[in-house]
Amino acid sequence: MPTPLVDWLRAQDDDTLARLLALRPDLGVPPPADLTVLATRAAIRASVHRACDELDTVTLAVLEALAVADADTAPVPRAEIARLLGPDVPAAVLTDALDALRARALAWGADAELSVVAGVRDVVPRHPGGLGRPSSGPAGSSALPELLAGVDDEERRVLDALAAGPPIGRSRATGDTPVGRLLARGLLLRVDPETVELPRQVGLALRGDRPLGTVATTPPDIGARDRGVAVVDGTAAGAALGVLRQVELLLALWGRTPPPVLRSGGLGVRELRRAAREMDVDEPTAALLVEVLLAADLVGATDGVPAEFVPTTAADVWLAGGPEVRWSLLARTWLALPRLPGLVGRKDDAGRPINALADAVRRPLAPRDRRRVLAGLAELPPGTAPASPAALADLLAWRAPRRGGRLRDEVVGWTVTEGTVLGVVALDALSTPGRAVLQDPDRIVAALRATLPEPVDHVLLQADLTAVAPGPLEPELARELDLVAEVESAGGATVYRFTEATVRRALDAGRSAADLHELLRRRSATPVPQGLTYLVDDVARRHGRLRGGAAAAFLRSDDEVLISEVLAHPDTGGLELRRIAPTVVVSPLPLVELLDGLRAAGFTPAAEDTGGAVLDLAARGRRTTPARRSPERGRPPQPDPAQLSALVARMRAGDALTGVRRGTTNGRSSTLDTLRRAAQERLTVWLGFVDGHGVAGERVLEPLSVGGGVVEGRDRGDGGLHRVPLHRITSIALVED
Structure with a gap:
């Protein structure tokens, strides 16, 4: 008689059950009432699929062998699984794989009688091992060797083709044809008028000592190459400083001229190209950066019509921080980004191009897959890289063939490329700051600070x-x-370049020519070139001869001739200037518009405040309110051991109930007697009750005291102290340990 899964679970110790819940956390949500519920959930198709996503190539091959052996209908011995896998799978490897399946309750039982949950049929291929269904005819009898010995060359070619898999072929042939003769002898089975199938027994016989083919029992070689820690970290530091500069340029651009939000959502192709030109990067890099900025709340969509992407007020706080703090936010946001920027520019299922910041880029499992790629790099010694991203993809594919979907291998390349842009990865190796991003977020700032040059x-x-x-x-x-x-x-x-416009910008901000000369003299390790000195003096000599102030706006100058020149200039007619004194003119236009018009006409005015000091009117860029998105978790939540232990205890208590919903006692006197006896003898009781909202519930208690219309006891599941009013108890039963 085979052992049911629930009985096998009951025989396991608490640590084994806790490990099962840790490996398959979905089994514990909501908390199972008892082990019967746990066993039922463990066999559900969706849960089995999730559990199998974590299995490596060897373990999946063992699971497929169990399906070929029909272990979901009757127990099979380990020796049969070893025979199906062939001589390439060592005994120790098979033991580890079976232990992994048992730990996840996908398989159970001793080596003499192994069983698997029924949901495995939905996980393995339609034809497990590339084999057909078993036959009860001649192919399944002892006459099979003699039948195979009698086939001719044409018939053998048909059998070999189907034995290699899949075991299904299309043929209408009958009579004296190779297929017809094989059908007549039972070596092929007719599925329908156009389809034939090779019986499982025939396929196994033709495959020899490797019934399931070759199994890759060892992971592929990643081809590790030592790049040098100093080289990797230095390269990463340069990339980190570069990306900070690129982000500053983008924030400045979108502060001046915000791009519109498409009606379908996202950023237009032309706007993405414009951002790429401004940052001097390619379009995939620009798409990555705008995705990270939106997720980091440094950029947000306005509520106006039309909506626009504008830097948020949080961007000003970010810009004021040091490079380590600013980079930390970008790196952490990228790691937790639930989107795949690599999809930008591709076609969606409807054949439309995917835009940056559009909903089509969203992939909730992207952080898990991104972290998995970086974890693969983190396994290598510091400063060491795989031979190529493709070699890393092969290794990760061997470890979890079912994870990642159709984009599995591409996600590996995208992660390495994106990490290189940000400085998390350099020369295909995980940098020291990148290792901190992955493993210890509290050390990110210190790790980058140690990497950056002084x-x-x-x-x-x-x-x-x-x-x-x-x-x-x-x-x-x-x-x-x-x-x-x-x-x-x-x-x-x-490299910085000085121009007339940049010097004028400094003067507009209140710096004097003397200030600039002192800055250059004091901060240059080389002599100040004469040409730069002349440039500063020339711009400063012409700067501020006209002085503008807010009246609506006025112009003043000590040079009456200059005022006359301004009034006579053909390009100043639209400024509506009116002379009110030999050295003063006024205008109804705002001061900013007046100064911009004068500069367009070739003059170099300066703004002043009411005290005559130079006033900086430089545009600060538009800002919007941050979206206040909920912070992303730095790493996936790990099950708490104490919670798992409490959950196991609760299931044990629920499983120990006797007489529940049958043979329970009712009535106040019998309830009191049972509770008092349990409190005196330290027994455990199951209580059915109704809470204050009329909702039925149940609890397993060890009563400590009974009195005052209340029973007080300790819950067998969570260990907490609970009080239940006697008048709310509907049924009661003693629990046998």
Whole structure:
């Protein structure tokens, strides 16, 4: 008599049951009332599918062999499974695979009588092992060797083709044909007028000592290559600084000219290309960055009509942080991103292109798969990379052939590429900061800080009006250079270029020519080129000769001739200027529009406040309110051992009930007697009751005291102390341990 799964579970210790719930957490939601419920859930098709997604190639092959042996209908011995797998599977490998199946309650029983849950049939291929159904005719008798010995060459070719799998072939042939003769002798079975099937016994006989073919018992070689920790971390640090600069450029661009949200959702193709040009990256990289920015709440969609993608106020806080803190947010957001940016630009099921930020990019399991790829890299020593992303994909495919779906191998390549953009991965190896992102988020900032070169407090000025920063700059120096120059190229060494427009921008922000000369003299490790000195002096000499203020707006200048020149200029007619004094004119236009119009006409005015000080009117960019998305978990939640132990105890208590829903006692006097006896003798009782809302419930208690219309006792499941009013108890029964 085969042992049912529920009886086998009852015979296991609590640690084994707790491990089962940890390996298959869906079995514990909601908490099973007893082990019968647990056994029933363990055989459900959807749960079996989820459990098999975690199995490696060898374990799935053993599961398929159990299905070929019909272990779901009757127990089979281990020796039969070993025979089906062939000599390539060592005994120790088979033992490990069977232990893995037992630990997940996909298989149970001793080696002499192994069984599997019925749901396995829905997991293995339609024809397990590439074999057909067993035959009860001549093919299933002792005459099979003699029948096979009598086939001719044409018949043998038909049999060999079907034996290689699948065992189904299409043929209408009858009579004196190879197929017809095989049908007549029972070596083929007719499924329908157009289909024949090779019986399982024939397929097994033709395959020899490897009935299920060759089983890959060892993982493929990943071809590890030592890149060097210093090289990997240095490359990653450069990528991290580069991506921070790219994000700053994108935030500035979208602050000035926000892109519209498509009516179908997402970002338009032209807007993505524009963002890529601004950041000087390719479109896949631009798609990755905009996806990360939206998920990190640094960018959000406005509520207006039409809606636009605009930086949020959180972006200002982010921009004010140090590079380590800013990079940490981007890296953590990417790891938990429930989307696949690699899908952007592909076609959806309807043949339409997939846009960045569109709903079609959403994949809830993306964080799990991304973490799995990085975990594969983390298994290698620091500074070591696989031979290629494809080699890593082969290894992960061997470990979990059923995971990842049709995009499984592509996700590996996308993860490595995206991680390289962000600096989590460098030269196909996991960087030290990337290892912290994966394993210890609290150490991310410290890990990147140790990787980045020390901030430098100087630049190298060159005669071509450029400055080279030989490393990351101190924050104060970086802010000043961003004001007086523009980045020409970023990376390990950043090149800044000085132009008339950038110098004027610094002067507009309130810097004087003397301030700029002092900055360049003090912060340059090389002599200040004469051309740069002339550029600053020339712009400063013309800057601010016109002074604009808010009246609606006014212009003033100590030079009456300049005021006359402004009034006479053909491009200033639209500014509606009116002279009210030899050195003062006014305009009804806002000050910003007035200054922009004068600059377009070739003048270089400066804004001033009511005290005459230079007023910075530079645009700060638009902002919107953050969406306040719920934070993503850094890693998948792990079952709590204490909770698992309590759940096992609760199932044990429920399983120990005797007389439940039959033979229970009712009536106040019998209930009191039973409770008092249980409290005195330290017995356990099952209580059926109705709560204050009229909802029926049940509880297994060890009564400690009975009195005052209440029974107080300790719950066998959660170990907590509970009080149940006597008048709410509907039934009671003693529980046998």
